[in-house]
Amino acid sequence: MTERLLVQRLYERHIEQVLVTVGLALATVALFDGIWGTDPRFLTGPAWMESTTRIAGANVPNDRFIAILGALVVLAAIVLFLQRTRFGMIIRAGVENRSMVTALGIDVRNAFTLVFTIGGAAAGVGGVLASHYFGYVSPLLGQTLLIFAFIVTVIGGLGSLIGAAVASVLVAVLQQFANYYLWGTGDLAVVVLLAAVLLARPSGLLGRQ
């Protein structure tokens, strides 16, 4: 719905798209705040997810495996969708040259609406996984994550799915190692990485030149 009303007017204008969607996200948070307040709701998962497994001398909570698995499944599903289906082909072509796709007799708007829906579903899966990671849900939860999502997208390269996947692993590992070995400087390290990537490759790791 959001896509039909607002984003469709802004195809080819990526910066405005981001501004509008982020603006809506902030407005939604404010709305939820007004209705339910921002107190975190704590939640507990199934017992198995609360326990840990020993791997290479470290105790890894089981819900992390679910999170990693979930992320991999979503990534694989999106890649397969883009590479193997006609819809995927329309989207790859439409990102490159939207008007030529319409000139072949294809209603690109339908295809892009579907993408937005899939994006929403993927974000929903991400939200559930994240809520288990944090152990609570709150409308404000998204804001910390949103900043990391931005950084990951920019480092990976705008418009590159694989770039985003690679960058998210890179950012997460760097942050954790810096937190553990460099006296909790994880967030700083991520920003340094962002700066370094932007200087060396302004279009991101796998972005178009």
Place this chain on the structure above:
Amino acid sequence: MSQHTAYPEKSASGTAAAPVLVVRGLRAHVAGQQVVEHVDLEVAATGVTALLGRNGVGKTSTIKAVMGLIGREGGITLDGQDISHLPTHRVAQLGVGYVPEDREVFSGLTVTENLRLAERRGSEHRYDLVYDLFPELRERGQQAAGTLSGGQQQMVSLARALLNDNRVLLVDEPTKGLAPRLVQEVARVLAHAAEVVPILLVEQNLQVVRTLARDAVVLTDGRSVHHGPAAEFLDDPVATQRLLGVHGGTDPAGAV
């Protein structure tokens, strides 16, 4: 409006069949700027109709306006059906094939994917014809279209239009930037295609126009100012000099 050249009652060859595409008083704009002022044209039901004029007179814009790719006003009918308010994908679905000036193949897709994307529902897909005309496209099926040479990209672009059962093709400068041998190749393909589907052709190479086109429409400053048999126009040194700035391509010096 009555200032404009009267439209010939019959097409040059004398065929009685109604024109497939009729454009009346077309205006079009890009980025708030009027680029087509007043264009009348008819594409005959068979063969090639040439759309001629100097650089920047609005040939490409006229074609884009018919496709609905830029804002337009005026009458556009396909087989008598008004298509002047339809969005681009509907115009294409009704059987208008488009071969744009800069090929516009999808560089990130393979050659095969470019063709598969062009497959239109409700039309038969003439892969036999396409691979017969362009055997190279079968051999290079898995190659990314962006890595093809200019000539090969033009083949992909033409193949996308020839794949479907179209009512008319709009072909914009298909020989632009091609080596002489490839120009001949493209001309041969267009001649072959014109046997099954009428074509509106924008073309700077007047030798090619002479061999292919029966009728010609000439634009100046976004207006159609001449309609008539192509050969007659090209043989008129005063008219070609005035409207195209060149001779009509009879003498070798005129051929590009």
